[in-house]
Amino acid sequence: MIKIFTLLNKEEWISYVGNSAEYDFYHTWHYHSLETAGEPILFVYEEADTYIGFPLLQRKIPGSDYSDLTCVYGFSGPLSNKKIDEIDEAMMDNYKVAFNNFLIKEKYVSVFVRLHPFYKQQKLLEKFGGVHENGKTVVFDLSLTIDEQRKKYRQSTMDAIKHAWKKGFRVEDETNTAGINTFVEIYTENMKRVGASSYYLFNEKYFSEILNTSEYEARLLTVYDKDIAIASTIIAFTNGIIQAHLVGARAEYLHHSPTKFLADSITQIGREKGMKYYNLGGGLGFKNDKLFDWKCAFSDLHFDFKTWRYIANPEVYRMLLQDKGIEENTEVDFFPLYRYA
Known part of the structure; x- marks a missing residue:
């Protein structure tokens, strides 16, 4: 079963996040209520006593009838009342079908999300493809x-x-x-x-x-x-x-x-x-720059930081690039490319 919540569904949003096995303040209703880059939604897929939630921001694509999805500033990604890597394969496969159908039905072209470096969200999203290595984040181990x-x-x-x-x-x-x-x-x-x-x-x-x-x-x-x-x-x-x-x-x-x-x-x-941990983050844009080096001076514990860059509608994605005169195979590290200015 699929449920779509907006900021108007405050109690439901708070309940799904609060009952999740792993979540951060970036997932919360309150943090999303401060966002101005898009309209927050919480996509929820449920089977029996297990759910997978995904807080996202929807944005209209100027000059088109389409939209795309992105995330809040910080680390978000999917959550569940089970750890993501403990959800059974069949449910993850069903989730993929349900989420893809949702993207096509609602005319979403692409999804960009900064994943949480402490949670194994990539196990779910690797079923779609588009999981991208983005660098490292520096962490204090408070144990x-x-x-x-x-x-x-x-x-x-x-x-x-x-x-x-x-x-x-x-x-x-x-x-x-x-x-x-x-x-x-x-x-x-x-x-x-x-x-x-x-x-x-x-x-x-x-x-x-x-x-x-x-x-x-x-x-x-x-x-x-x-x-x-x-x-x-x-x-x-x-x-x-x-x-x-x-x-x-x-x-x-x-x-x-x-x-x-x-x-x-x-x-x-x-x-x-x-x-347990204090996350200092990474460099600017998670590059190995001076800021990252400054943070590395504290700790040798580094977690992988990944993004999810998923093209739900390749045909429309290519059309949007053509309209902007952008080469699809450009070396620019930016997603979605049709928003690159």
């Missing part, structure tokens, strides 16, 4: 003691943290209006400095709302040098995983490396809360 963890740091990273201790830096929980105002200032300045696209720029309302929900726990933590806020981050705690969602530091304090001190401090908070 290690803090001393074992710090032995894995590069010397330059440990030196920066010791420098912060010597300077008397401290981390404050600032999950309040004043903290949000500070974060907006620091984060926006940070994103503009690194030349981030508008996709990574969020307003004060977004930051306030992402922190205020009962579906997951999120905190805003700020590093202080005496009474000056010098770095800030929003993190989320869900099912044993801490996600480093957004972070920024003041330009004039970068030489003090306050975000290294902040990352180390968060692992201690995580241990106190019984968390």
